[in-house]
Amino acid sequence: MVQEVERYPKATRVLHWVHTGAFVALFVTGLILFVPPLGALAADSWSRIIHRVAAVLFIVAPLIYFPLNWKASVGGIKDAFTWGKDDIGWLKAAPRYYFLSDEAAMPPQDHMNTGQKMWWFMVLVFGVVFAISGLIMWFAKTTAPPELLQWMVLLHDVAFITTGCMLFVHIYLSVAHPMMRPLRTGAWNSMYRGKVSVDYARSHHGKWYEKIARGAEKS
């Protein structure tokens, strides 16, 4: 048996996949309005109804998760806003690492590497932007000034374009990057089963592994 360490508890994984489902549904039904040749697919509002159902899931799921997992949530949110020297190291090494498969270039990473942290940061910030602009377009459609509603579509679109592009990157790195072989090694397992091999933890998240290894010795 390969020795494994826990990376994501069950609640986190459930939130991840519920949110993924909602996000993809929102992405696809939003894309229909964004792409003129697809627009006719939205006839009779049906895709916009799905957008609203998914939006409720998108907003409610984290609102249930946060209070139930308060400490982890607060810690996670703090992490998203804590940037330092190590992140510069990652940024410098990333091109060589991801393109040239140069693993030696990469300094040891914490629980989240800098790339993951950028994505997590965007999910937080743009999640709020999506929710606020979306709720205004939804419920204030008949009362808000036209100019405000147009600004909200604009904001919604900026969030859509940024997170949409990053979503492609996120999915690619989690299932297809040739060096990571994510389906065989850690990335996929970490979110699917919640566990990764000690090997993976050591090579991809060295700093984090140090911490938990030390923690394990102490206890």
Added chain:
Amino acid sequence: MAEKAILYDPTRCTACRGCQAGCKQWNENDEFIPTVENGVDATNWGSYENPPDLAPNTWLKMEFREVEAGGRVRWLFTRRACMHCTDAGCVKVCPSGALYHHELGFVAYDKDICTGCGYCVDACPFNVPRTDRNLLTGVAKMDKCTLCTTPGLDRIAEGWLPACVKTCPPKALMYGNRDELLAEGKARVAALQAKGWVNANLYGENELDGLHVMYVLDDQPAVYGLPVAPQVSPTVVAWQDVIQPLGWALGGLTLIGLGLNYIVAREAKMAKELPPQKEEK
């Protein structure tokens, strides 16, 4: 094909509202008498105007204004309906192509593919499109004047006059080639000016690159409740002409970048791994 247009001349209009009724009848937009029994509080609000506003089933409406000028009160009439802009905000934002430019220049509408997003409602400089909207589900359908080109009710394709023009007893409404009506309108404006209406002007010649409903006005547009120098809002331009193309470019570049990464990274990975693997064998 030559562009067509409507010319409206309030100086000839008697405000009989025949156009309003003709529009409703032809387009099957039934009206009911607003009484308390019908669920409408028919209180007098101090005007002969009725109904109070454009609505999904009211595509054309005559507005009445009492304006004080030079010590006397003038009773002015304005035709309110889609102006059929060339630079049309509604067409620009419509995500499904339900709103589009007819080959004769006006803004036609295919209601079947309307998504109900309501973007046109906010983008119209004349505040014309109307929707019935369920605020909870978001389900909606837009309605507005189609210049009698509604599929199934297309008078223009038959070579007939629009219903409103056909109805108008004093010929305050005319329909025809846009350039001819432009000349006619200018002649009328000149005649008004000769009579001492110094502010007379033709509204719609250049507004939004040319409206397909033009007005012979004996005073400033604002006096008739028409916006001076109407414009598609800069936010709409930024959203449609900057953000959306940028979205395409960034989305495309990301996918291309990932594809390149796949090729390069696989090469690099194989170059590193293959030799030792061979030695092991």
